[in-house]
Amino acid sequence: MGGILSRIVTTGTINCMGVFLDDLKKAFSSSSTAQISLVFSVAPALLEGTGVLASFLMSKIKARYLVIIGSIVATIGVLMASQTHTYLVLLLGMGIMNGMGQGLARCILPIAITFSFDDKTRHIAFAILNGGDGVGGVLGPILFSYLIETFTWRNALLVVAGMTAHLTVSGCTVPLTLTATNVEREKRKMSTTQTHQRKISTTVHSESEQRFAVTAASTSDRSASGSPSVEIGAEEEQKDQDMIDEPDVPLFPNAIFFLSNIITHSIAYFIFMTFVYSDMKDQNMAPGTVSLIVAIIGGVSIIGRVSICVMTNKVIPRWVIYMSGHIIRSLVVLCFQIPLPNDGGSTKTVIYAILCALYGLTDGVTGSLIPLICVDLFGLKRFGLVLGLEMFLMGLGAVVGVPLAGLMKDYFKSYQIPFLFSACSFMVAGLVLVPLFWTKKRYQMVSKVDKKSRLAERKFSL
Template identity: 25%
Template sequence: MKSRKVEPPDGGYGWVVVMSAFFTMGLTAAVLKNFGHFFIEIQNHFGVQASTTSWVTSTTIAMLHLGGTGLSFSWISANSMVSHYFVRWRPIAFAIASSGECVFAVMFSPFFKWLIDTYSWRGALLIIGGLQLNLCVCGALMRPLKKTTRPAQDTKDSLEGDATTLLAKRRTFFQCFLMRKPEFFLYILFAIFSAAGFFIPPLFLVPFASSLGMDKYWPAMILSVLASADLAGRLICGWIANMRLVRNLQLLTMVATLLGVVLLLLPISQNYWAILVFASLYGFLFGCVVAIHVTAIVDIVTLECFDSGLGLFMLLRSIGGFTGPPAAGWLVDYTNNYSVAFYLSGVCLIVSTAFVVLVDRLVHKRREAAEPQVYCAIDQQEDWETAKAESDTVT
């Protein structure tokens, strides 16, 4: 007898884990998504330029992505737990969990604006910090899967899984070996460029709308609508991914490209309703990307290496999140125009899709090459079982 991890239950207590992750996403990522409300307040308080103020957000984003610091204790753990509890329903489970970011963002946008007006930006941050103590409750609900035992002789299904993941099991000792996989290295490049574009729009959308002369609460409503569209995108794209109509990486390429195009077109908006339309499109497509860009890591490195892959993915992705907002802020200071921030974001996202295309081709080719080896192993197992049965009969 030997021990192994139990198969993901695809339900049961896994849905409790999903709900815990739902609140975790809301209390971490949704706060960052609404940090644009603090941008002008902090800029005016200290009398600094947009590029300087952008470092506040970029530093927070970098700390979120660096495993073991700040909010990443909760955020990365929640993503990992959901992936371990589900296989068949993994896309929809992750979409539901990540939608907590959107639901909380809808509520947080006007709430944060009210807190700033009532208690100043310093008092607002203090209250938000108190709310985030509820992450302790979310963490208490996370339970790791227990190990079980199995006979030394695997079944046919177990053999098929072991044949395809044998190499990964031997090499999970150290994370960085994954960088030797060309498909994972290219996916890291996608993560860096896409992160540089991801975090620019939420930060500059409120200042952009305010620069057009909108009242102070109208930009807050735009962020709420954006978050609602984001929620719809996550759920719909998660459902589509679960149907397996196209490969996850193909779907990711399509929605990321459309997202980049929308961001390039957003600056042509010169009134509230036009901004609202483009913000809704941005939110919907952003939700589609978020719903599948983490689960796609499993397609690249297999579930056995998912934790290592996710950690390395988040670590190196922080490069884009750290440099994107300040670069956009510098362009805004140089041109005195918030539109250039959205142009930079759109270009980064479109460039990132080129890497996803290459990753998809490499992963698809690898799977085609692995199929004959798997079937050969299964045939050998069947021959062994037949020979054993005949020997038992003779005996």
């Protein structure tokens, strides 16, 4: 519950902050769109990139206290932003302090979940955790738009500060024993346990081979009666052995393709999510209607996040689905710039709702597939390294893309060019993965043929 609360708060209050853009531009009229956009880029950049800082601080401070400290820092930052009339204080409070404080919670809670659940329940915990992103994406636009319309943007930020303060509740769910030292000790313990289990399995397997001639008939009878115990045990043993015996997968050239995808995807994603509110408002759509339409992205993304449970490499490689999702999102963003008839807003509302639903579905799928793609392309041994680089580049893309799009808005006096830039970035993010068709032998994917041959070998050995 602490994990899902942290995702609701971090996604709802940072990734959906674009709803404040127009009001902040009016309040800080001396600041350009690019300067205001910098605030909205620094926060998600620090949210994604605080992992390195969190890892270092965990060696000095207990994880629970880190999350609570981060919550306090973020809350103070938002409170400062709600009362300031100075741009630099706005950048410091709403951008730096808010992003860094919430980033501690977003990075530490998944670690706590990893070591709080066993192999049988961990995937369920992470499914619930990822669902929090979708819930935050639904609640954020609707709630903030209502508060701004009913009160003011300053009072709305007071509510945001109250939401970030609830991260202290998430912090209280983190075990006091979770520190960097204990995490490494748990890893060594898990590795030792797996090694011990493999030794036992090897001994048992050797003894079973010696008794093979005596037990062949009874084993055949059990197989005929549908008893799955032997097959399941062999399959679990094979999984453990595959993980330990996994060869070192070369980082290059696949790392170039994947990390290029990440930074271009980040640029496109944060540009779209920051300016989509203002773009639709410029087309004379009511703020309440705009917030409801954008909330569809978060709602439908939950379906996309859940759907990855059935996505395996058996028929279509996961990276192909991942690549296709970026190309689809590119086309969706382009469709936002198609001129629509002015018929009172009903046609626009329906079309934009459909486009946001398609965007949300592909966003949920691609976002949730990233950890699996890391394993498919680079193996378990390099998973931590590649995922850390992915988070860093996601933050870098936010810092680069959003202010650049703000400069485009100031120069061209329209959101059309920033949206075209976002669409092109999504397209590049998809096409840059095309070379994987020729380097597919370098990534880890168990084909149906390999699986069938292993199953046949196990049955023959029995």
